Amino acid sequence: MSPQDAILLAVLLPLAGAAAIALAGRVGANLREAATLVTAGGLAATVWSLLPAVMAGERPAVAVTELLPGVAIAFRVEPLGMLFAALASGLWIVNSLYSIGYMRGNNEQNQTRFYVMFAVSLAATMGVAFAGNLITLFLFYEMLTLSTYPLVAHKGDANTVRSARVYLGVLLTTSIGLFLPAVIWTYAVAGSGDFVPGGLLAGKVEGPAIGLLLGLFVFGIGKAAVMPVHRWLPAAMVAPTPVSALLHAVAVVKAGVFTITKVIVYIFGVDFLFAAPSSDWLLYAAAFTIIAASAVALRQQNLKRLLAYSTIAQLSYVVMAAAILKPLAEIGAAIHMVAHAFGKITLFFAAGAIYVAAKKTEIGQLRGIGRRMPITMTAFTIGALSMIGVPPTGGFVSKWYILAGAFQDDNYVALATIILSTVLNAAYFLPIVYMAWFMREEQAPAKAHGEAPWPAVLALAITAFLTIAFFFFNGATLDLERQVVENLS
Amino acid sequence: MNALAQHLPALQVVVPMLVAPLVVLLRPRGLAWAACTAASLLAFAIAVQLVQVVLDGDTANYLMGSWPAPYGIELEIDPLSALLLLIVTGASVLALVGGRENLDRQIEVGRQPYFYAAWLLALAGLSGIVVAADAFNVFVFMEISSLASYVLIAGGPDRRALPSVFKYLIMGTIGATFYLIGVGLIYMMTGTLNLADMELRIHEVADQRPILAAAGFITVGLALKAAIFPLHVWLPNAYTYAPHMVTAFLAACSTKVSLYVLLRFDFFVFQGNLAGHAFQFAVYLMPLAILGILVGSAVAMFERNLKRLLAFSSVAQIGYIMLGASLVTVAGLTAGIVHIFNHALAKGALFLAVAAFATVAAGLRLDDLRGIARRMPWTFAAFVVAGLSLIGIPGTAGFVSKWYLISAAMEFGTLGLPLVAIILVSSLMAVVYVWRIVEAACFASPTAEPTSGAGVSPALVAVLWLAATANIVFGLAPGLPLALSAEAATELLDHLP
Numbered sequence: 001m002s003p004q005d006a007i008l009l010a011v012l013l014p015l016a017g018a019a020a021i022a023l024a025g026r027v028g029a030n031l032r033e034a035a036t037l038v039t040a041g042g043l044a045a046t047v048w049s050l051l052p053a054v055m056a057g058e059r060p061a062v063a064v065t066e067l068l069p070g071v072a073i074a075f076r077v078e079p080l081g082m083l084f085a086a087l088a089s090g091l092w093i094v095n096s097l098y099s100i101g102y103m104r105g106n107n108e109q110n111q112t113r114f115y116v117m118f119a120v121s122l123a124a125t126m127g128v129a130f131a132g133n134l135i136t137l138f139l140f141y142e143m144l145t146l147s148t149y150p151l152v153a154h155k156g157d158a159n160t161v162r163s164a165r166v167y168l169g170v171l172l173t174t175s176i177g178l179f180l181p182a183v184i185w186t187y188a189v190a191g192s193g194d195f196v197p198g199g200l201l202a203g204k205v206e207g208p209a210i211g212l213l214l215g216l217f218v219f220g221i222g223k224a225a226v227m228p229v230h231r232w233l234p235a236a237m238v239a240p241t242p243v244s245a246l247l248h249a250v251a252v253v254k255a256g257v258f259t260i261t262k263v264i265v266y267i268f269g270v271d272f273l274f275a276a277p278s279s280d281w282l283l284y285a286a287a288f289t290i291i292a293a294s295a296v297a298l299r300q301q302n303l304k305r306l307l308a309y310s311t312i313a314q315l316s317y318v319v320m321a322a323a324i325l326k327p328l329a330e331i332g333a334a335i336h337m338v339a340h341a342f343g344k345i346t347l348f349f350a351a352g353a354i355y356v357a358a359k360k361t362e363i364g365q366l367r368g369i370g371r372r373m374p375i376t377m378t379a380f381t382i383g384a385l386s387m388i389g390v391p392p393t394g395g396f397v398s399k400w401y402i403l404a405g406a407f408q409d410d411n412y413v414a415l416a417t418i419i420l421s422t423v424l425n426a427a428y429f430l431p432i433v434y435m436a437w438f439m440r441e442e443q444a445p446a447k448a449h450g451e452a453p454w455p456a457v458l459a460l461a462i463t464a465f466l467t468i469a470f471f472f473f474n475g476a477t478l479d480l481e482r483q484v485v486e487n488l489s
Numbered sequence: 490m491n492a493l494a495q496h497l498p499a500l501q502v503v504v505p506m507l508v509a510p511l512v513v514l515l516r517p518r519g520l521a522w523a524a525c526t527a528a529s530l531l532a533f534a535i536a537v538q539l540v541q542v543v544l545d546g547d548t549a550n551y552l553m554g555s556w557p558a559p560y561g562i563e564l565e566i567d568p569l570s571a572l573l574l575l576i577v578t579g580a581s582v583l584a585l586v587g588g589r590e591n592l593d594r595q596i597e598v599g600r601q602p603y604f605y606a607a608w609l610l611a612l613a614g615l616s617g618i619v620v621a622a623d624a625f626n627v628f629v630f631m632e633i634s635s636l637a638s639y640v641l642i643a644g645g646p647d648r649r650a651l652p653s654v655f656k657y658l659i660m661g662t663i664g665a666t667f668y669l670i671g672v673g674l675i676y677m678m679t680g681t682l683n684l685a686d687m688e689l690r691i692h693e694v695a696d697q698r699p700i701l702a703a704a705g706f707i708t709v710g711l712a713l714k715a716a717i718f719p720l721h722v723w724l725p726n727a728y729t730y731a732p733h734m735v736t737a738f739l740a741a742c743s744t745k746v747s748l749y750v751l752l753r754f755d756f757f758v759f760q761g762n763l764a765g766h767a768f769q770f771a772v773y774l775m776p777l778a779i780l781g782i783l784v785g786s787a788v789a790m791f792e793r794n795l796k797r798l799l800a801f802s803s804v805a806q807i808g809y810i811m812l813g814a815s816l817v818t819v820a821g822l823t824a825g826i827v828h829i830f831n832h833a834l835a836k837g838a839l840f841l842a843v844a845a846f847a848t849v850a851a852g853l854r855l856d857d858l859r860g861i862a863r864r865m866p867w868t869f870a871a872f873v874v875a876g877l878s879l880i881g882i883p884g885t886a887g888f889v890s891k892w893y894l895i896s897a898a899m900e901f902g903t904l905g906l907p908l909v910a911i912i913l914v915s916s917l918m919a920v921v922y923v924w925r926i927v928e929a930a931c932f933a934s935p936t937a938e939p940t941s942g943a944g945v946s947p948a949l950v951a952v953l954w955l956a957a958t959a960n961i962v963f964g965l966a967p968g969l970p971l972a973l974s975a976e977a978a979t980e981l982l983d984h985l986p
Binding site: 142 | 909
């Protein structure tokens with residue numbers, strides 16, 4: 001299979017899988033879930049088969065169709081997209097395993113629709129990751145919004161539909177109202193929207209217009225949840241937990257920060273943006289989001305909402321790291337996507353497992369739960385430590401690089417933000433860990449329970465293991481992402 | 490075959506017009522429909538052939554009875570008219586093929602032959618407007634198509650169609666009369682009715698004042714016919730109470746044909762000859778286009794009847810077309826013209842879906858459509874695809890026109906930014922009104938049991954999906970409509986000094 005075929009297959013395979021899942025759903029649940037797992041495995045194999053070539057410095061590309069003159073649907077694999085695709089496709093396998101345990105354990109309705117739309121979302125994610133130009137990225141970005149909507153609105157009751165409306169409203173408003181004009185603006189001034197190393201806007205836009213265009217991109221890419229366009233993420237927590245875990249901790253939100261990083265590196269160009277004073281605000285906006293979201297997270301009573309606000313803060317870590325505009329910080333931005341993905345998906349898996357086993361959703365109910373669900377809470381603890389950035393977890397590695405990048409530029413705002421937010425992260429995660437392990441249950445639950453169904457437990461054990469493993473084995477990832485910044489000062 | 494080929498422009502009109510009286514005689518049930526559909530299909534085939542001719546770079550001129558041009562009747566097919574012919578005949582074919590059962594249910598059996606005859610006359614009239622190269626024949630065909638459309642709209646079981654058709658008749662007649670007054674004034678000053686001839690002769694006229702008056706009459710008259718805001722008041726009710734398939738047919742093409750005449754008349758005859766006319770054209774139409782976009786979308790956001798909601802959305806979409814044209818640049822005109830095509834695709838598909846909903850749901854208010862997505866998943870999916878095209882989501886036809894429109898506005902630099910903002914805001918309004926329907930259909934539980942046990946005919950679903958797929962195909966590979974639109978835009982602007 002040539003790399004070109006692999007790229008197309010990565011987008012088409014989940015779509016074919018979606019059709020297969022829909023057909024299998026008529027036969028029975030086992031066949032349907034087998035179809036999901038096979039599709040996920042096939043996708044991961046396809047995506048990972050591209051890895052050696054990209055590591056070796058190749059940039060496989062394929063053009064599909066010319067939409068308008070000069071505006072084509074085309075794919076091009078580069079290190080950032082490779083990392084994102086490898087991450088999302090790999091975690092989809094684990095997440096499918098978890099979904100089976102969660103959806104069955106909860107007796108959810110419309111499970112076939114759930115698995116079908118999940119596969120479609122993954123197809124859109126692959127399209128975002130491998131997009132070779134802005135218009136392709138925009139197309140799959142919108143597809144991702146629309147295909148996740150039924151997943152968010154899964155339950156279908158009035159409250160869920162209202163939240164799903166916020167989700168869709170914010171994401172579509174920002175993308176059509178801000179992102180699209182930014183894309184068209186780029187095509188208008190640069191004559192192309194291709195992602196090229198070093199960027200293509202240098203000399204094409206000047207003065208305050210740079211800051212304005214950057215603003216259109218950053219707030220238009222609502223999936224990155226930079227305040228004030230973050231409201232959709234807490235709203236999305238009405239979705240079943242597997243959706244929150246893979247889509248709203250990995251695929252969708254990472255698609256947002258990934259797109260912003262890609263725009264900074266390949267459209268603006270890091271050096272060009274560094275020299276433009278009108279782009280300085282991005283660092284402050286990201287820093288504000290980190291602190292504000294952490295402060296809001298402190299006051300949350302609902303576990304999933306707390307995780308959502310924590311995600312908002314962590315996403316802005318990536319944006320801020322990219323906005324430091326120094327090589328080490330760009331590497332930090334890339335690997336923080338991975339580190340946060342492993343940690344946060346573990347946390348969501350744990351939250352979902354608690355819901356399935358104990359029907360508990362509030363933080364106050366978690367006293368002493370560590371004794372009933374030791375594996376789940378161990379994984380939760382590991383995830384929490386990674387969020388704080390304590391070694392030996394993945395979160396430490398990325399924080400290290402972001403700090404190193406901040407030192408390259410003597411950027412004290414970034415330094416202070418990271419330190420303060422570390423304190424805040426500890427302040428909202430450690431009490432939960434403490435309550436779960438060291439406090440006694442106020443009253444015994446009506447029905448004694450143990451761990452969640454085994455597929456769910458297995459899934460969260462795997463991701464917890466990955467969180468720790470990323471601390472020790474991150475060399476390959478670093479080598480890959482170093483390619484992004486090799487030409488920078 | 491070759492001998493026949495050169496008569497295609499005439500046959501485009503003659504075929505439906507001659508079949509129409511025959512259809513009246515076909516009393517056995519179903520035969521009238523079959524004849525009408527066959528004639529439509531033939532007309533569509535002719536249109537495809539003509540598009541091919543135009544794409545090869547020729548303009549097909551045809552002299553009726555071989556009388557030379559300013560004296561005889563001339564027919565002319567250029568890229569713009571070819572595109573319009575494709576829309577008109579295509580809409581007719583889709584509505585007829587998919588709509589057999591639906592029309593059978595809505596039109597009394599005894600009146601069906603007359604109904605289908607009127608349908609063919611409307612088709613002949615609309616095609617005639619498009620192929621005619623002289624102003625008076627445009628008027629004649631306009632009257633034929635209008636009178637036939639009044640019959641079609643009033644032909645359904647809904648009595649409320651009668652007052653709305655009366656309103657349409659009054660407004661339509663005023664529009665046609667204004668147009669005729671304008672043409673008369675020009676004839677008085679130049680002595681010619683042929684558009685190409687007019688273009689040459691008008692600047693020989695010493696006193697330009699009657700020409701200016703003619704421009705005013707013609708523009709307003711056609712704006713009435715084209716339902717340009719604020720002259721759109723006849724449109725929502727006419728669309729709402731017409732038989733569903735008539736709405737699908739007329740919504741896709743009838744106002745667009747009047748827009749076509751407006752563009753041609755203005756650019757061929759007036760722009761080159763009246764001092765400062767391009768500016769007047771822009772200043773007159775741009776505010777109306779903007780208001781149409783905003784008001785149409787806003788009303789659609791709060792409308793509760795599905796058909797009327799889509800009708801108001803049409804008012805807004807006509808605004809997009811006019812906005813593109815009022816920029817008077819190649820990019821702007823291309824955007825406007827390609828939107829004629831793309832909007833026809835989206836709105837045609839939406840109204841076909843509405844017709845399908847109507848066979849199952851108790852009514853067409855949003856409340857009646859609760860939970861219909863579960864009962865009709867395929868129809869609903871097609872509706873969503875067409876809705877996304879209406880919004881302008883990438884990958885659909887609607888996105889192509891929006892991209893061009895925004896690029897065209899951006900050519901004006903900072904002055905274009907408010908236009909960009911308006912286009913984006915109205916896209917978001919489209920998100921709101923489309924999503925209201927989706928939410929009602931998807932998530933609200935049904936209020937009442939379905940009134941009729943009848944399912945949707947497979948033909949309708951197939952046609953609907955054909956239209957929905959076309960929205961995606963022309964969104965990903967818009968080569969054909971874009972080529973025609975770009976050529977049409979260049980040609981229109983060639984007539985500017």
